Amino acid sequence: MKRRIPAIAALLALPATLLAVPTVAAASDDSVVRTDTGLVRGIVGDETRTFRGIPYAAPPTGELRWRSPRPAAKWDGVRDATRYADPCVQGEHPVGVASTSEDCLYLDVTTPTESGQNRPVVVWIHGGSFKHGATSVYQPEPLVTKGDVVVVEVQYRLGALGFLASPLxxxxxxxxxxxQQAAMRWVQRNAAAFGGNPRNVTIMGESAGAYSVCDNIASPTAAGLFQRAIVQSGPCAQEYSAINYAGPRPREVAETYGRELAESLGCATADCLREVPADRLLAATDEAEFSPVLGGPVLPIHPAKALLTGGVNKVPVLHGINHDEEHGRYGAQEAATGVPITTAEYEGEVRRIFGADADRVLERYSDVQPAGLALSTVLTDSQWAYPAARSNRLLSLRMPTYTFEFAGKAPWYNGLAEPGWPVGSHHMSDLAYLFDLGLLQPLNASQQQLADEVIARWSAFVRTGNPNADDTQYWPRATPSDRTVQSLNPARVKRTNFLAEHRIGFWRSLED
Structure with missing residues (x-):
């Protein structure tokens, strides 16, 4: 039943390459900030100052391809920081910008225009299946202005250039x-120049960005680089599998693919791989899946195992998913093609994925109709909610943890009709409450009210490690035995029985 889903929104235009402008700035010019590598001139608006395309590492090109990031070079004069840098190498995708540029290790900083010091710093790690994404997709002004925080958005190597594993x-x-960790070290050195507090840094991500946050929680080389973490739609206990490629990959699996790729490119040495043009490498890996690889100093063990043993960076965590994660995928498929998923297709997909357990799955979800909604619900519960429930328990064993799910009617994709069944809070829809995101419809009145509360809670958390804010319902700290999470719903924010909502007991029974 595998279908290629058409693009759900027009791709953003490819941003211009940065230029260094050799001018001298006046000391009182708020558009100019001194970083540890030189002066940058950004954009001063009524409510925010924005600095785009600041290099945090040297271009990972030529001999530096597939090597650890090296320091960025210093420059003279004032560097233009008004335009986005080129995105990292990636193909076309609604949440990315097509690019073959390897000179992409840049970050953007957005801070309130009003002067201030020691503001909390949020380091945003974008999603995109570890293959797509760019800082230009996410406009952080709502979070910056309403939350009174500094937001640093990071680009990082994607696909094969970021996550290929090879013995070569x-x-x-x-x-x-x-x-990502090099960017965090840049924040430690430079946050104060933008009014931020380098001792109060929150790493925050969604989807692949959220899995990245989990990996950094488990990474010994990230120790001390952040004080809090926000994980949106990327359960820390997610395991890599034949049907879910998001979790960290076992090294033997990743290196097997690495050998096959090198052979297909006619390469037997690292030097040969480093000479393969970016467009050829991109074409050769178009159908491949990527995620961080286990083993080695950066990610020695899976985050779930690290949480079990206690070998993690212990910081307060906000952790959750969306109630209807997979409704976006299959709802968009039905809306874009105009062809509903049939019962036969639904049953065939369940049998392909769940094998000997398929009859039990079909029976347990026989109350969900039509077929497209049933398939979306089965995969949301099994591939998102079940690992999220395990993650909530493991995290709350080790560190202060607050658990949530976004629920209710969230903004749908811009320019795309909805399917004939409720799409709810689908994958990525939570971002509409924190960013200006052209991919999704504008917020209605009740959604805007929720956005204001979400930003108030997120900003309270990045300040104190606690998401309780004035005039909001109390949000208790999670415990390992919790059945409930905070339901962030435009209709009403409340506690909800997460385990019952997503039939977690049933999914546990399949492992017994």
Whole structure:
């Protein structure tokens, strides 16, 4: 039943390459900030100052391809920081920007225009299946202005350039994570220049960005680089499998693919791999899946195992998913093609995925109709909610944890009709409450009210490690035995029985 889903929104235009402008700035010019590598000139608006395309590492090109990030070079004069940098190498996708540029290790900083010091810093790690994404997709002004925080958005190597594992390449499989950590070290050195507090840094991500946050929680090389973490739609206990590629990959699996790729490219040495043009490498890996690879100093063990043993960076965590994660995938498929998923297709997909357990799954979800909604619900519960429930328990064993799910009617994709069944809070829809995101419809009145509360809670958390804010319902700290999470719903924010809502007992029974 595998179908290629058409693009759900127009791709953003490819941003221009940065230029260094050799001018001298006046000391009182709020558009100019001194970083540890030189002066940058950004954009001063009524409510925010924005600095785009600041290099945090050297271009990972030529001999530096598939190597750990190196320091960015210093420059003279004032560097233009008004335009986005080129995205990292990636194909076309609604949440990315097509690019073959390897000179992409840049970050953007957005801070309130009003002067201030020691504001909390949020380091945003974008999603995109570890293959797509760019800082230009996410406009952080709502979070910056309403939350009074500094937001740093990071680009990191994607696909094969960020996560290929090969015996030919030293420290391979985690270069994208190393990029994220290099950006965090940049924040430690430079946050104060933008009014931020380098001792109060929250790493925050969604989807692949959320899995990255989990990996950094488990990474010994990230120790001390952040004080809090927000995980949206990327359960820390997610395991890599034949039907879910998001979790960290076992090294033997990743290196098997690495050998096959090198052979297909006619390469038997690292030097040969480093000479393969980016467009050829992108074409050769178009159908491949990537995620960080286990083993080595950056990610020695799976985050779930690290949580079990206690070998993690212990910081307060906000952790959760969306109630209807897979409704976006299959709802968009039905809406874009105009062809509903049939019962036969639904049953065939369940049998392909769950094998000997398929009859039990079909029986347990026989109350959900039509077929497209049933398939979306089965996969949301099994591939998102079940690992999220395990993650909630493991996290709350080790550190202060607050659990949530976004629920209710969230914004749908811009320019796309909805399917004939409720799409609810689908994958990525939570971002509409924190960012200006052209991919999704504008917020209605009740959704805007929830957005204001979400930003109030998120900003309270990044300040104090606690998401309780004035005039909001009390949000208790999670315990390992909790059945409930905070339901963030435009209709009403309340506690909800997460285990019952997603039939977690049934999914546990399949493992007995």
């Amino acid at each position: 390449l030293e420290r391979s499989g985690t270069f994208g994570l190393e990029d």
